[in-house]
Amino acid sequence: MTISKVTPIINEMGTVFVHVKDLKKSVEWYSRILGFEVDLSELNSPVYDIPIQGTTGLTLDDHAFDNNFRHQPSSNPIFNLLVDDIDSAYRFIKESGAEIVREIERIGEHFAWFNFVDPDRNVLMACTC
Structure with missing residues (x-):
């Protein structure tokens, strides 16, 4: 890859923000799906940084200080989570109670x-590595 234009923007992903209504419920759900433990008594609104491996971060944001915020989830995936075995991941997600919206x-x-x-109807994708 060659970069043809000079730009002040670094060609690297920082953090993905996922907008949620109930921060505690969302942190519980993401911790279950991603396999980490969380002390919910230490949870402070409006944001929670999910412990993610790699350089891109994942932050849940409940907009507690933004009275004008109206959550409108996308009908398309907002990011993908990597899996080694798609069938095992599918069973795990289904057994967790999450709704599958595309087989x-x-x-x-x-x-x-x-x-x-x-829980907020944000669409996520599980994708093989």
Whole structure:
């Protein structure tokens, strides 16, 4: 890849913000899905940083100080979560009670994905590495 224009924007992802209505409920849900423990007594609105491996962050934001905020989830995935085994991930998400909004789709032998929603109906994608 060559960069053809000079820009003050760094070509790197920072943090993805997920907008939620109930921060505690969302932190509980994401911690269950992503397999980490959280002390909910230490939870402080309006944001919670999800412990994510890698350089891109994930922050849940309940907009507690923004009276004009109206949550409008996207009908398309806002980000994807990587999985090694799509079938195992699908069963896990389904058994967790999350709603699947797009069944597993496969392209070739090694690439597959499905979509599901978080408690605020934000669409997420599980995708093979």
